[in-house]
Every structure is written in C-alpha cells, then in structure tokens.
Amino acid sequence: MTTEFLPGFDGAPLAVHRLGQGRPVLLLHGLFSSAEVNWIKYGTARRIAEAGFAAIMPDLRAHGQSAAPHDPAAYPADVLVRDLVALVDGLGLTDFDLCGFSLGARTALKGVAEAGVAPRRLILSGMGLAGIRGWSGRIGFFLDAIARFGTIPREDPAYFAQAFMKSTGTDLVATRLLLESFAQARVDDLSAVTMPTLLLCGTEDDDNGSAEDLAAILPNARYAPMPGTHMTSVTKREFGEGIVSFLSD
Template identity: 30%
Template sequence: METFVSNNVEIAYSDFEPFGEDRQEPIVLVHGFASTHAVNWMFTQWVKTLTEDGRRVVVFDNRGHGRSEKLYDPAQYSLDLMASDIANLMDHLSIARADVMGYSLGARISTVLTLAKPERVRSLILGGIGQYLVQDAGLPSGLAEAMEAERIEDIDNSMLKIFRGFAESTRSDLKALAACVRGARKALDPASLAGITCPVLICVGTRDDVAGDPSPLEPLFPNVRLVDIPGRDHNRAVGDRIYKQAVVEFLAARP
C-alpha cells in the first residue's frame, strides 16, 4: 500500500487499474467499522469483480483502521473528517469524480461525503445500512466499552461480543476503535437525504439486524433502488454474488 496525508493523518491506500480496453469511471470503496480494505474488499473479491468490469478501483484504510494512522481522540473520528479523507484521497489521485461504495460505517461516511461534496460523487452505493442511517446514531450503544473490555468473555451483549470478536480477528487497535465509536456516533437528518440527487443503490442482507430495515430509506432519496440480499446477515452479505451482480448492473445502467 501507499500512503498520503489527509488533515495531518497518514492514510494507507491502494489504487488498482482496470482490466481490458473498455475502461469505465473510477470507484472508491469505503470499508466498515473494525474492518480493513483487505477484509472488506480484497478477500471478498470485490476488487477483482470491479477491475474485471473495467473500473479503476481505489481502496483505503479508514483512519484508526488497518495500516492507517491510529488516533485516540474521539474528535478525530467525526464523520465529516472521515468523509473528507475520501475527498482528499481523490484529490491526491487527481480523480475529480467517482462512484463511491461504502459498507456499514463506510456507507454512513460515504453518505456524509455525498451531502458535503455532491459534485465529487457520480453515484452512491450503500451496503449494510438500512433505517439506522437516520434512526440511530449508527454504531451500537456500548460498543466503545466493548472495545475497552479487558476480555471478550466479560461482554454480556451478544451483538457487542460479535463486534469485539471481529475486531480481534482483524487485529485492530481496540483503543483506537473505541475512540472511533465515540467520535463517529451521529444520526443523519432524514430530510437532508433529499439533497442527494445522484443515483443511489442500497443493498442489505435480509438477516442483517445491524443495518436495520432499508425500506424506510426509499422515500427519502430522490433516485434510489433497494436490493435484498437473501439469507445473509451483516457479515456474510459483504461478498455475496447477488450484491456484486446488483452493483455491476447498477453501475452499467446509471447515467
């Protein structure tokens, strides 16, 4: 991976060139909480799928995650700052406009980017996020404390225990993640989504209790399509073939 500096924070990224002669517009992928570019997009074959579709693919590790700089002040993890990291990376790579796909926390960050800089986002793809985009502050209550628990066995809530186990499996910096939780908890104003006029695709697993029901989002976006990912929960929906097929078709059809 290469690195660049965004708002005085070192961000690690990779830039993949498309295969074939039929080159399409670039796409930026934004991973979820406690994940990395590799876990979210490489191991699941997303980069392969999209580069074979003729697209330049940019992936990166969010601040506090993966190979990017770790920070321990919650103020350094505001959604506005994390969204600006995407815009700054696009500037660094001389990408004026791109399709942007985010998963879970990455979807929330991508939405904030689109609201702040609509001219930079050709289309917005949201995975693993439903009604909690606007009905909750995002990351579950008690998650910071779960990251700070001395042992995973000390966590009583089953969902929080799953998050902690995932964070351990990705070898994350748990203190940095706790700061991220505290800084990134923010509910988005439902009325603000009417200002997102680019095409939007929302893909959520039918067993995804973390994302919530995506149907309440449908009337909030002017130009949106919802896709169910049958039988998949929050973690297993990420690499699902139906999700990939929906994205490839959406990118081909959007203006």
C-alpha cells in the same frame, strides 16, 4: 494490486489500495474492518476490476494499514468525512462512483449530503434508515464492546463484535476515539443525494435498520436484496455482482 499512502485531512497517512483500470469506483469499508476484508478477500474488488473499473479502496483512519493516532485531536467531528474529501481531492477524482459498506456507507452518505462529494452513482450497503437517524445507539453498543473487550462471553450480543475485532487486530484506543468523535453527528438533510443510488443489502441484515426505508426517503434510490447477514453479505459473489450491475447499467 498497488498501495499508496495519501494524506488525510490533517496529513495523517491513509493507505489506498487500487486494482484494475477504468472508471474509478471509490470503496469505503465498514467498522473494525479494512479494504482487505471487505473488498479484496472475497473477490469483490476483482469482480469490479474485471468489469472494467478501477477499484480504489482506502483503509479508513484507525483501520487496516492507515494511521491510527491515539491523540484525541486527530478525531474531530466528522473526521471520516473530512478524510473522504481529502482523498477525493488527493486522488484527483472528478468523475467517479462511490460505494460504502456499513460505516463506509454512512460516511459516503454524509459526504454527499453535507460535504459536497459528488459521485456519478452511489451504492450504500449494510445500511438502513436506523443506521442514519439512530446512529448513537450503534455507537453505544460498540463502545461497550470495546470497554469489555476480552471478557465478553459467547451468549452476550456483543460477542461477535469482540470476535471480529480480534480477527482484524483492531486498535481499541484509536477506534474508541473514532467512535466518540461522531457520537452526536446526524444526517438530517438528504436532499443533495440526487444521483442514482442503490441500497444493496442482505436479506437477513437488519443491523442498521431497513434499507428499504432508507431507499424510500432518498430522492433517486432503489433497494436491491442480496443473500446474507451483516457479517456474511460481503463474502457473497452477489455483492460484487450487484455493484457491477448497477454501475454498468
């Protein structure tokens, strides 16, 4: 495993972790998480590397080891998509695959649909149609969890979000600014998403709506179920196996 720091769209240092040699696979983690939690801890990156790929795993802005500025100016609209474009350019990626989980999946899809990011193959996990077309509701839920952080009782639906933020040491100020930056952003035109696309989602994961419905409206996509909820699917061996199978096909 190696780690380097590359500039985001505004020069903010973003941590990029790499494991393996071979065809590059850019992996984008979910909200309140990190490359360590989503890709490394449960062996997914290792499975990808052992299959002959280079797993390239940035920590998104305001997450993990990357910069988490408290200046609102560091969070313009579509900031994560801007960072994605900067990382693809900075890494010199011209022939690569792209995979995202939850917020990472939404960022990957917006990058392809709206910013000209052009992977050979695309994997969207932990994401469904409601997470693309109805994202503002999810943002409101997480902003409320941040506002009530430390006081949310166990019976509250936001309790598990609070627990996850505690476990990952989430920077509440930076993450709030990040969420507010794309509160109104939508993905309307998906016609550019023409590459082979896999919707890899847990059978008990409906946090972002139906992955099957999202696959149905993408030009060249298919749905693949795997075990797990939104929180547990990244811990399953089937997660890495599903990624490798699709990229090796």
